[in-house]
Amino acid sequence: MGSVKFVDVVEQDAIFEGSGWDALVVVTPDLSSVKLDEVSLLANHGQKVDKRVGQSVTLLFAPGLAGGRLIIAPVKKADDDYQDVRVFADAAREGIKLAKEAGAKRPLLLVNASTEQRYQHAAQVAALACGQELWQALELREAGGGDEPLEAIGLLADTKEGATCANTLTAIESGRTLARDLCGTEPERMSAPAFADYCVAALANSGLTMSVVEDRDILERDYPLLSAVGRSSFAVLRHQPRVVKLEYVGEGEIEHTYLFAGKGVVYDTGGADLKIAGGMAGMSRDKGGAAAVAGLMKTISMLKPKGIRVVAELGLVRNSIGSEAFVTDEIITSHAGKRVRIGNTDAEGRLVLADLLSHLRLKAVAAVNPQMFSVATLTGHVVRCFGGYTAAVENSVAKQANLAYNMQEQASLWGEPIEVTQLRRDDFSKIVDPSAAADMLSSNNAPSSVTARGHQYPAAFLIEASGLSGHGLNDHKPIAYTHLDIAGSATEGHPQYGTPTATPLVGLFSYMTTR
Template identity: 50%
Template structure:
């Protein structure tokens, strides 16, 4: 599982490696590093595009190739550090097409502003994002054929281990999210995780006994019921555990891993089924963060994750709307729409984590999912954070929001309101909670907020609010808008959200 490894050099003249190009990233309207200023000025005299768009110039620099990758302005109210990722990615694509094997990344003119505090790191991750090729392509053609840049130099005072640990996690997340539904069917998803965490401090447990799953994860198994006729599609729960040597807090994750979402009996029509192999992006993101944990081995932060890996198939055994299913928590759930399947999987996972939380110091719960089209409509390309009362009181959502701003993985906060709980309230005494309405989330008011209310009730977390003796902070993380580039769920490259936010918030000091 290769990706461009990093050599950090303090300044350009200290670069000793076999670099065959320089990628110069920054605002070209500002002062340039003296090593490159004359070459850029000379090129601008005959080509007005220089400094306005990414270009390859012939210059007396390492490798004889200078790739100018402008960020554009950085001082406006709405500018942010992603400009460095975008520019570095554009430069990296030119480098790869030009046959460059080992570029040196030079970031200049970083504003003295907190939002740009990790500009060099974000530029490296943007470069890696641009160069990433799908797992299917790498397995079919060979990594060395499709990913030709194997090492990158970065000028700055950076921790190379940290850069590569985050990128290792992002690569796992992209692979698991983006790979087609047969190559990443539940058993093979689990196998990938076992390989990714082999010989690390992360313990992997795969729960794939059908009777055990039916007993302990009844909502998850309702979603997977129609898949049982095909053995290679059988569901599983992948449990990942990292125990810190001197744990002071514990992060507990539930990850939605729907390897393909047909919509079930409420079948997706009108071409909306394409791209639904990416509905496992939440579980992928959690596994990716855990990979970064495995690389960094934090001293004081333990992490526990349960990934529900299921195929929402259609067939005679498919679950249907109006069924009432008792969750792991004991809560009776009335099914409103079988295409709202991800919250059912998450509810059982969260319930298990809730029960286990008392065994760990300072537990914090998260659900991560490509859950609703509404989040993508309401938030665009940003992750939606929906905290409960204890998480809000402790400012956990602020920690994630701030990390996202600095590390180029931004999010926006939504609030859980009384209307959300009223929306999922039972209509009769036959059940305790309604999973959803029967319309699409994009046309439903508060379509990405009310699922958090459902999860709170169905997982039994409504008994752990600020009004309880044992408040449990919980944040629902909806990456439906941020999980792939450009919002293109069929063809867009997975973004690995929210790996960087969590890594920046909890692992980097």
């Protein structure tokens, strides 16, 4: 899949010519603190003839060093009160880009991080940032137009204790590559059946339990809301919906169970409430939630953490238009038995998630310490509120346990900041069906971006429509649930065709495996 391979390097001689490495990329907020004398001498000399050295990314001719290339990638304003570890990621991306352009195939990466707690994972975050910078679109690679990938990136450490755990980073990057491929690929190449096939192939021999639901009768029986979204797509064989089920069971006694629903709307036309005025552009990226969950399962399958069980369901569907399309005002009964009036067919993601969550809820009831999540590019409102950040909205059980704040703390250290917002009674009022004919209304009929609490109230709908409302604080089986809206963080750069980020894969993995 073109994923970057990382290698731990602790031998200082690796920086010299003939070591097998062909460039040295130094990421540092302060050149004077670099411990390698050869680097310090060359950098000091370079500063005398080029004032950009230490101020912007620069390539120095370095006879005797790996490949004769020394790249200085300065970290800007690392001591600023409001900076976070992404400042190291920014510098690393510039450095690895220059190394690649200079012709390096096996660069060494040295990250000279400060001892501040917020930068404790700076070396790992910088390494993963290199993977983000080097990723190329699947369509480009398959067409033979992509650049030749780097053979490996060496992670240079001062001591064995400072090694950055290359195996872990390689597994994380493998998962992120899968997630980017799934999220960022155009809607025919990565239609619902193609997405499912790509997942199954990428996870073959992984040890995961996998199955794909594709029979229309079963989909309509077990995933009625999802099937309504895809009703018009059933007529086109290559567009038909799929549900991919994945499960990982770690060795040893299971202490925690994590259950994920991933929104995989492979193309969102808006349905009968058609997106207009260019609003459809980029809607092949509406599968970022399912993509991130698939990538997370890839990473987990490679690293095999003990004591946890992870269950995932990915809802893959095309919100097609046509004579069979579902329409606003319909009342459809969810898998959980809740009668849902459709308020807007362009609010389709929550319908897909509700059925997935209902199935996961049944598994959570019998699970050890269950925590449920939905991951979705769900609303424009979250982008209006938080720009490029993920939003976490949790139910009462998760809130009482401070789960979102714990997740936020871990994710921030790994360069995937999360904004935590609170679910309130107003959000449940928004989903009341004014006619009283249905149990609830799926949405209002205005864009979420101009709707008050437009990214919070969908979580109220998900709780009600999935049956999770029966597992609150005072119920016999409370279940913690957190909704992650990644509409702003799933891609970066161009608003429609930017690079997928695989967010929140890294933060979730850290949260699940850090005790």
